[in-house]
Structures are given as C-alpha cells and as structure tokens.
Amino acid sequence: MSTWNKIMECVPNFSEGRDLEKIDKIVAPFRAKTGVKLLDYSNDEDHNRLVVTVVGEPVALKQAVLEAIGVAVELIDLNKHSGQHPRMGAVDVVPFIPIRGCTMEEAIALSKEVGEEVGTRYAVPVFLYEKSASAPYRENLAAIRKGEFEGMAEKIHQPEWKPDFGPAERHPTAGTVAIGARMPLVAYNVNLGTNQLHIATDIAKKIRFIGGGLRYCKAMGVELKERGIVQVSINMTDYTRTALYRAFELVRIEARRYGVPVVGSEIIGLVPMEALIDTASYYLGLEDFSMNQVLEARIME
Numbered sequence: 001m002s003t004w005n006k007i008m009e010c011v012p013n014f015s016e017g018r019d020l021e022k023i024d025k026i027v028a029p030f031r032a033k034t035g036v037k038l039l040d041y042s043n044d045e046d047h048n049r050l051v052v053t054v055v056g057e058p059v060a061l062k063q064a065v066l067e068a069i070g071v072a073v074e075l076i077d078l079n080k081h082s083g084q085h086p087r088m089g090a091v092d093v094v095p096f097i098p099i100r101g102c103t104m105e106e107a108i109a110l111s112k113e114v115g116e117e118v119g120t121r122y123a124v125p126v127f128l129y130e131k132s133a134s135a136p137y138r139e140n141l142a143a144i145r146k147g148e149f150e151g152m153a154e155k156i157h158q159p160e161w162k163p164d165f166g167p168a169e170r171h172p173t174a175g176t177v178a179i180g181a182r183m184p185l186v187a188y189n190v191n192l193g194t195n196q197l198h199i200a201t202d203i204a205k206k207i208r209f210i211g212g213g214l215r216y217c218k219a220m221g222v223e224l225k226e227r228g229i230v231q232v233s234i235n236m237t238d239y240t241r242t243a244l245y246r247a248f249e250l251v252r253i254e255a256r257r258y259g260v261p262v263v264g265s266e267i268i269g270l271v272p273m274e275a276l277i278d279t280a281s282y283y284l285g286l287e288d289f290s291m292n293q294v295l296e297a298r299i300m301e
Contacts, residue, residue, distance in 0.1 A: 004035070006101040008058050008110065010065055011185070011269060012094045014050040014072050015087045017043040022075045023050055029067035035060025040270050046224050047233075048083025049092075051187070053269045055099060058110055065094065066117055069177075073122045077173040078149045084222045085233075088145045088152050089175035091118075095130065096181045107181035108132045115179040119166025125156060125176040126165040132180035134164050141178055142218065149175040186236040186275055187268035188244055189222075190251045193261040197223045200230035203254040207232070207247060214250065216242035229263065239275040245282045273297065 016022050023043055027050075030038040036056035043050045056064065069091045076090035094114065096107040108131055115126040133139040137160075147155045152170045155161050162168055163176065170176055192200055200221030207213040208220075216238035222231045232251050236242060252262045274291060281289045291297050 004057050004101075006057055006106075007055050007099040008061050008102055008107060009053070009055045009097040009099050009184075010061055010094065011051065011053050011097070012065060012068065013092045014052070014068075014076070015048065015078060015081055015083070015090050015092055016050050016072070016076050017048040017083065018045050025075060026050065026068055026071050027052060029064050029071065030054045033060060033064050036064045042268055044085075044268070046083065046222065046226060047085035048081060049085045049087070051269050058102065058106065062110060062114055065114060066121070069094070069118055069124075070122060073124060073171070073174040078175050079173060081149070084224075086142075086145055086148055086220075087175075088147075088149050089124065089171075089177040090173070091124070091177045092145075093129075093141060094177060094179045095185070096179075097184055098181070104131055104181060111179050111181045115165045118177060118179065119163070122166075122171075122174070124166055124171045124174050125163035125168065127161075127176060127178045128164045128180050129178045130180040130182040144178050152176055183238055184272055186239050186244065186271050188234045188236055188247060188271075189266050189268065190232045190234065190248060190262055191224070191227075191264045191266070192230050192232065192251075192255055193263040194230060194258070195223070195228050196258075196260075197221055197230050199255075199258050199260055200232050203251055204232050204234075206254050207234075207250045214242045214246060217247055219247075236275075239272065239278070243278050243282065244275055245279040248279075 027041050038054050040053040072090045096111045098107045111132045118124055119126045127144045128134050129141050156170050204219035204221045205211040208217050209215050218235040220233050222233045
C-alpha cells in the first residue's frame with residue numbers, strides 16, 4: 001500500500017449474513033489481488049447482511065468490486081431473503097470513499113463507471129446516490145431504498161425512479177443497487193436491555209436528523225432475536241461534525257424515558273482513529289489534546 005499513489009476505499013454491503021460458504025465466495029475477489037487490500041468483513045445473522053471494507057488503487061479496486069458484485073448476483077436470491085436490515089438488492093449499496101491522493105470528484109467518476117458496468121454486464125438497475133446522485137432527491141439512500149426489494153417491482157416504473165444505469169425493470173432475484181461516492185461513514189450500534197422493538201424504534205426516530213435529532217445521524221430500531229434485546233442501529237455520516245459520543249449519550253438519555261439501560265455498543269467494519277480519539281477525549285476530559293499526541297498516528301506520518 002505504501003507504493004500506491006492513489007488509495008480509494010469501497011464498503012460494499014451484500015444481503016447475505018448467514019451462509020458462510022456464500023460469504024466466502026463473495027469476499028474471495030478481494031483476496032490476494034495486486035493493487036487491492038481486504039481490510040475487514042463482517043456478517044450479521046440478525047441483519048442477514050455482509051459488510052466488506054476494501055481499499056485499493058482505483059482501477060484494480062474497480063475490477064475486484066465488479067467481480068464480487070457478479071458473484072453476489074449469482075448466489076443471492078432476495079425472494080428467499082429475510083433480515084432486520086432494509087434491503088433492495090443482493091448487492092444493496094456500494095459506496096466509494098477517497099482516502100489518499102484522490103479527490104471526491106474521482107470517487108464520483110469511479111462510482112459512475114462501476115454503475116454503468118453493473119447495469120450492462122449484470123442487468124441490475126443502478127441508482128446513483130450521495131455525492132454521485134443525479135438529482136437532489138436521490139442523495140439519501142433511505143429514499144431510494146424505500147419499499148425495499150418487494151416494493152421496487154412497481155416503484156422502478158415511476159418516471160422519477162428510473163434507474164441511472166441498467167434496465168428499468170427490477171432484477172428478478174438480485175433486485176437493484178445504489179452506487180455512489182461519500183465521506184467516511186461510521187456504522188455504530190447501541191444495544192438496549194429490553195426486547196421491545198418499539199422502544200428502539202422510538203429512540204431512533206428522536207436521535208436521527210430527519211426527526212429533529214443529530215445533523216449527521218441516521219438511525220433505526222432493530223431486533224436482535226438471538227440475544228433477546230433490541231438495538232438502535234446508527235450511521236454517522238460525518239463523524240467530524242457529529243461525534244460518536246453525542247449519539248451514544250443521546251440514546252442513553254432517551255432510553256431513560258422508558259427505564260431501559262444501555263447494555264453495550266458496537267462498531268461495524270472499520271472506523272477512523274480520529275473518531276475514537278475524539279470520543280476518548282470527551283470521556284477522559286482531556287484538555288488541548290490532538291491527534292499529534294497519538295503514537296500510532298505519528299509513526300504513520
């Protein structure tokens with residue numbers, strides 16, 4: 001990686017979190033590839049979802065992502081899929097994030113190249129979202145995904161929801177996919193000591209921006225049946241402007257209304273060091289602390 005002039009990140013989300021054999025096949029295109037490094041992948045059985053984090057040089061990354069998408073389209077049938085997380089496609093969302101030596105404009109261009117290829121090669125309808133969106137109302141992934149796989153069969157025929165690439169017809173098994181460019185996102189979940197889903201859902205509505213909550217926060221309530229608890233599942237879309245500790249504390253405050261404790265939290269995938277340092281500084285009450293005081297950060301300079 002030290003010899004790469006440009007580093008782009010991609011965090012594709014696949015609608016498979018239970019079949020380990022399928023997961024291994026989907027992840028395989030990211031392994032042992034020149035110009036590509038698989039950083040992390042995690043599957044969640046309750047969500048029935050796989051999140052992969054990979055970085056690479058733009059051209060090599062593009063080819064690996066396209067290969068993995070092809071595998072997922074072949075293996076995943078959403079007619080037989082169920083899970084707690086909303087989904088509209090076998091490959092649900094594919095964001096590109098500029099990391100080093102490349103710009104957001106280059107990430108946008110790469111997302112469009114991949115989107116066009118997916119539509120042509122796999123006959124999967126593609127919606128561009130976030131920074132790549134072709135219209136303001138398409139920037140928000142939740143707006144595109146509303147109705148999910150089942151509802152997209154009719155939604156896709158509405159003029160305002162014509163895909164940016166690919167056929168104007170939902171793929172019979174793989175559905176549709178959102179592809180775009182964005183800032184780094186932190187997937188952060190807070191677990192509650194109750195099995196009442198409506199409590200997590202109510203709290204999610206209060207803390208997310210669309211409900212009058214934190215500006216760079218998206219949230220929903222999720223049931224973790226295996227553990228007998230519920231979760232406020234959060235996407236922090238700009239951790240530099242809305243810190244993780246703010247989301248955590250706001251969930252805890254709202255949970256008190258119901259007499260429910262916070263029993264833990266988790267980060268899905270990778271997280272920028274700065275996001276954790278910011279949170280640690282808050283809870284430790286550090287004064288005038290900066291990233292320059294972090295040993296690992298100085299070593300990596």
